Amino acid sequence: xxxxxxxxxxxxxxxxxxxxxxxxxxxxxxxxxxxxxxxxxxxxxxxxxxxxxxxxxxxxxxxxxxxxxxxxxxxxxxxxxxxxxxxxxxxxxxxxxxxxxxxxxxxxxxxxxxxxxxxxxxxxxxxxxxxxxxxxxxxxxxxxxxxxxxxxxxxxxxxxxxxxxxxxxxxxxxxxxxxxxxxxxxxxxxxxxxxxxxxxxxxxxxxxxxxxxxxxxxxxxxxxxxxxxxxxxxxxxxxxxxxxxxxxxxxxxxxxxxxxxxxxxxxxxxxxxxxxxxxxxxxxxxxxxxxxxxxxxxxxxxxxxxxxxxxxxxxxxxxxxxxxxxxxxxxxxxxxxxxxxxxxxxxxxxxxxxxxxxxxxxxxxxxxxxxxxxxxxxxxxxxxxxxxxxxxxxxxxxxxxxxxxxxxxxxxxxxxxxxxxxxxxxxxxxxxxxxxxxxxxxxxxxxxxxxxxxxxxxxxxxxxxxxxxxxxxxxxxxxxxxxxxxxxxxxxxxxxxxxxxxxxxxxxxxxxxxxxxxxxxxxxxxxxxxxxxxxxxxxxxxxxxxxxxxxxxxxxxxxxxxxxxxxxxxxxxxxxxxxxxxxxxxxxxxxxxxxxxxxxxxxxxxxxxxxxxxxxxxxxxxxxxxxx
Numbered sequence: 001x002x003x004x005x006x007x008x009x010x011x012x013x014x015x016x017x018x019x020x021x022x023x024x025x026x027x028x029x030x031x032x033x034x035x036x037x038x039x040x041x042x043x044x045x046x047x048x049x050x051x052x053x054x055x056x057x058x059x060x061x062x063x064x065x066x067x068x069x070x071x072x073x074x075x076x077x078x079x080x081x082x083x084x085x086x087x088x089x090x091x092x093x094x095x096x097x098x099x100x101x102x103x104x105x106x107x108x109x110x111x112x113x114x115x116x117x118x119x120x121x122x123x124x125x126x127x128x129x130x131x132x133x134x135x136x137x138x139x140x141x142x143x144x145x146x147x148x149x150x151x152x153x154x155x156x157x158x159x160x161x162x163x164x165x166x167x168x169x170x171x172x173x174x175x176x177x178x179x180x181x182x183x184x185x186x187x188x189x190x191x192x193x194x195x196x197x198x199x200x201x202x203x204x205x206x207x208x209x210x211x212x213x214x215x216x217x218x219x220x221x222x223x224x225x226x227x228x229x230x231x232x233x234x235x236x237x238x239x240x241x242x243x244x245x246x247x248x249x250x251x252x253x254x255x256x257x258x259x260x261x262x263x264x265x266x267x268x269x270x271x272x273x274x275x276x277x278x279x280x281x282x283x284x285x286x287x288x289x290x291x292x293x294x295x296x297x298x299x300x301x302x303x304x305x306x307x308x309x310x311x312x313x314x315x316x317x318x319x320x321x322x323x324x325x326x327x328x329x330x331x332x333x334x335x336x337x338x339x340x341x342x343x344x345x346x347x348x349x350x351x352x353x354x355x356x357x358x359x360x361x362x363x364x365x366x367x368x369x370x371x372x373x374x375x376x377x378x379x380x381x382x383x384x385x386x387x388x389x390x391x392x393x394x395x396x397x398x399x400x401x402x403x404x405x406x407x408x409x410x411x412x413x414x415x416x417x418x419x420x421x422x423x424x425x426x427x428x429x430x431x432x433x434x435x436x437x438x439x440x441x442x443x444x445x446x447x448x449x450x451x452x453x454x455x456x457x458x459x460x461x462x463x464x465x466x467x468x469x470x471x472x473x474x475x476x477x478x479x480x481x482x483x484x485x486x487x488x489x490x491x492x493x494x495x496x497x498x499x500x501x502x503x504x505x506x507x508x509x510x511x512x513x514x515x516x517x518x519x520x521x522x523x524x525x526x527x528x529x530x531x532x533x534x535x536x537x538x539x540x541x542x543x544x545x546x547x548x549x550x551x552x553x554x555x556x557x558x559x560x561x562x563x564x565x566x567x568x569x570x571x572x573x574x575x576x577x578x579x580x581x582x583x584x585x586x587x588x589x590x591x592x593x594x595x596x597x598x599x600x601x602x603x604x605x606x607x608x609x610x611x612x613x614x615x616x617x618x619x620x621x622x623x624x625x626x627x628x
Contacts, residue, residue, distance in 0.1 A: 021110035022048045023055065023117040031126045032087055033165070034094045035215060042070070043085040043121050045106060050081030052111035057085070058118070059105035066092030070104060070123065085121065096127040130216035131163035133209075139223035142191060147228035150197040156182065159189040159209050159224055167213035173224070176206045182226065184209060191226065201318030203231045235263035235270050235313045240323035248300040249332040257292035257325070263315050273312045273319075281307040285327070292325070300331040301363050334363040335424035338416065342429045348437035348522060349399045354391040356430055362420050369426075372419040382414055389416070391430065399434050400472050410434055436475035438520025444469045444532045452534070454504040455588065457541030460489075462581065466496040467532060469516030477519040485514030490536055504538030511535045542595040 023045055030042040047053035060067040068091040075084040085106065102123040109116045142157035144150065161169055173184040181200040184191055184207070191207075204227045210220035239260040246256045261267045272287040281304055284296045292309075307327045313320040339359040347354055362369050370386040384391050391414070399410060411433040418426045446467035454463055471479040482494040487510040489502040504510075513531030520526055 020113050020115040021053060021108050021117045023106065023108035023119050025106070025119050025121060028120070029122045029124060031124050032094065033126050034096055034128045035165070036087065036094070037089050039089070040087045041084050042087055042123060043106075044075060045072075045083040045085065045108070045119070047081045047083065047108040047117075049110065050079075053081055053108055054111060055083040055106060055108045057104050058107045059103075061103045062099050064092070065098055066094050067102065068092055069094070070102065072106065087123070094125050096125040100125055128167070128213070128215045129164050130219050131161040131167070131169050131211050131213050132219055133159075133211070133222045134162050135222070139225060141225040141227065143227045143229060144197070145229050147200075147231040148198040150193050152193050152195045154193050156191040156193060157226070159184065159191070159222065161189065161211040161219065161222075163213050165213070167215065169211050169213055171209060171211050172218075173207045173209045174221075176208070177202075179205050191224075197228065198232050199317040200228070201232060201234050203228050203233070232315070232318055233264050234318035234320050235261055235267070235315050236320050237261050237311070237313055237323055240311060240325050243326040243328065245328045245330045246294070246298065247330045247332050248298040249334065250294045250298060252294055252297065254294050255291040256294055259287065259290045259292065259311075261290050261313060263313075265315050269315065271314045271316065273314065275310045277308040277310070278304070280304070285309060287311065298329050299363070300329045301365060305329050331364075333367075333420075333422050333424060336360055336362040336367075336369045336418050336420050336426040338418050338426045338428035340428065342431075344411065344431040344433060346433045346435060348439075349397055349434045350393075350437065350439060351396050352393050354430075354432055356389060356391065356416075358389040358416075358428070360389075360418055360426070364420070367420045367422070369418050369420050372417045372425065374430075375415040375417065376412060378412070382412075384416065391416075391432075397434055398439070399436055400440055400474050435522075436473055436478055437522045438473060438478040438518065438524065438526055440472040440478070441526035442469045442471040442479075442481045442516040442518050442528050443530065444516060444528060446532065449532055449534065452498065452536045454500060454536055454538050455541050456503060456505055456538050458503075458588070460500040460502055462497050462499050463490075463536065464498040464581070466492060466498065466514055466516075466534070468496070469528060471516075471518050473518070473520065477521060480519040481516050482519070483514060483516055485512055485531070485534060487512030487534070487536070490534070492534070498534060498536070500536070504536065506538050506540035508538040509535065510537075542592055 025046075026044045032040065032042065045055055047055050055072055057070065057072050060070065069087055069089070070085060071088060072083050072085050075082045085104065102125075104121050104123065106119045106121060107116050108118075140159075144156050150156065159171065159173075161171070163169055168187075169189075170186050171184050171189045172186065175182075179200070179202055181193060181195050181197060182191055182205075183194055189209075189211075204225070207224040207226055208221035209224055210218040210222070212218040237259050244257050250256055261270055263270060268289060270290065274282070274285065274287055276282040276284070284294070284298070284304075284307060286293050286295050305328065307329075309325045309327060311323045311325060337360070339361075340357075343356055345354055345356060358371075360369050360371075371384045371389045372386065374382050374384050374391065376382060381393060381395050381397065382391055383394055397412075411431040414430045414432065416428045416430050418428075444467050449464075449467050452464045466483055469481050469483070471481055473479040483492050483496040484494070485492040489500055489504065489508075490510050490512065491499050491501055492514045493499055512534055514534050515531050516528040518526050
């Protein structure tokens with residue numbers, strides 16, 4: 001033990017008392033460890049004469065802090081007259097700084113004579129010494145071979161301290177730099193891995209180790225240089241901290257920059273963390289398989305023309321330093337945009353002008369555009385104003401007449417092309433739905449009609465029907481036709497029936513024009529350009545016809561006619577009405593012929609049958625028999 005940590009004093013007799021009673025001691029000086037726990041025999045006394053000899057401590061110097069720790073008792077199991085001076089812990093604290101020694105006066109009294117004998121003994125308090133590192137120097141080195149193979153809990157090396165009192169020691173360690181994954185076992189001093197060392201990202205560190213026995217100030221720090229051989233190194237990239245240009249028309253998911261990465265593992269397993277300045281640009285790019293990829297449409301004309309990416313690489317355990325990559329968006333001429341991309345406009349047929357709603361923009365702020373052309377299946381039928389986008393037909397676009405331009409199917413679908421000054425184009429689709437407008441007046445299928453004879457003996461009523469009229473418009477109500485016209489005593493009904501409103505006298509003649517009118521709404525009804533002339537004349541009945549039942553004819557309005565209906569002379573109802581009228585006229589004609597020719601013939605035959613046989617032939621005038 002080092003000199004100064006413990007002090008040994010040779011035993012010497014401090015005082016001898018010449019009494020009738022005698023007291024001897026086995027030693028005069030005894031060392032006592034500061035932190036002794038329990039009891040300890042310090043001195044053994046012999047008192048004579050043994051019978052009637054009593055031993056006790058009469059004085060303790062100093063009296064504190066642990067004078068009560070010392071007591072004298074008869075030694076157990078020994079010869080009569082032997083006494084032991086013992087130390088008992090827990091009666092006070094041994095503190096060598098306050099009381100480095102205790103001097104005790106032990107007295108023996110012979111009870112018969114009451115004579116005493118005294119002996120002085122000394123208890124020297126030995127202080128506790130701190131632990132220490134006995135390496136012969138202030139540092140040591142621990143090398144961990146094949147560091148990446150070490151598993152969590154595996155011992156890596158040992159740091160030992162010495163304690164002369166064999167106290168329980170506690171170790172602590174701080175590291176420079178501050179690391180994770182390796183720590184010191186507080187009881188054994190072993191360095192242990194707290195996780196698999198393949199996940200640590202350093203090749204060495206310095207440990208500052210301290211040790212304590214719990215009684216003294218910590219010893220240390222003791223420097224331990226820890227070196228990891230074949231440790232996991234973080235990946236690194238050699239072509240960052242630079243600037244690149246990316247065209248604004250790069251496709252989404254296209255690779256625009258290849259990162260040159262290195263790692264002691266597979267570089268394809270490197271994971272990248274990317275942030276951006278400004279933050280709003282973070283979603284524009286990503287790094288995948290060591291390639292910088294475009295993730296959103298780029299726009300030089302937008303607010304972001306320069307983006308700074310902050311990139312960090314990781315192998316799953318260790319991260320690289322932060323790198324920067326400045327990305328400049330390069331301007332590329334882009335085609336104009338035409339909106340809406342598809343619109344439909346309704347229009348009347350004919351020579352028309354269409355004014356679509358166009359919104360034409362060019363991403364290049366200083367570029368200009370024109371409406372370049374129109375494409376359709378009927379090129380040449382439409383033209384467009386290059387400045388306004390107004391579309392005009394160059395032909396009479398008539399949906400009624402198959403011999404005129406007609407887009408089939410309707411609507412006409414046009415592709416409008418807009419061109420910028422550099423020749424790039426944008427397109428939109430314009431559909432024009434041409435509807436049937438009332439652009440055709442009805443016309444009569446016959447150039448004229450036969451005069452109508454009316455007998456004066458017949459009552460007013462239907463006397464005939466106008467020739468059918470047709471309308472070349474293909475849709476109702478533009479091709480729905482009605483009729484009109486009138487003269488003295490005659491009227492044309494909307495159905496085309498010719499009706500007398502008064503009796504006709506023989507020789508009375510009425511002549512008037514009749515017209516056909518459609519029911520069109522765009523732009524309005526149209527009347528036939530040329531009328532058909534209706535002529536009605538009255539004739540006399542030869543005899544008064546027998547009373548007849550009045551024939552009531554229900555006139556059905558003429559339905560919508562078309563070119564096909566007109567060609568066959570009307571509907572079934574028209575044929576029925578005509579047949580009735582013709583039957584009545586034929587009956588009247590038969591009656592008229594009977595009266596005019598049949599009755600006179602019967603009268604002549606009757607006169608001849610009553611005439612006597614002539615004696616002489618005589619020529620008579622047929623119209624005046626009284627004359628020869």
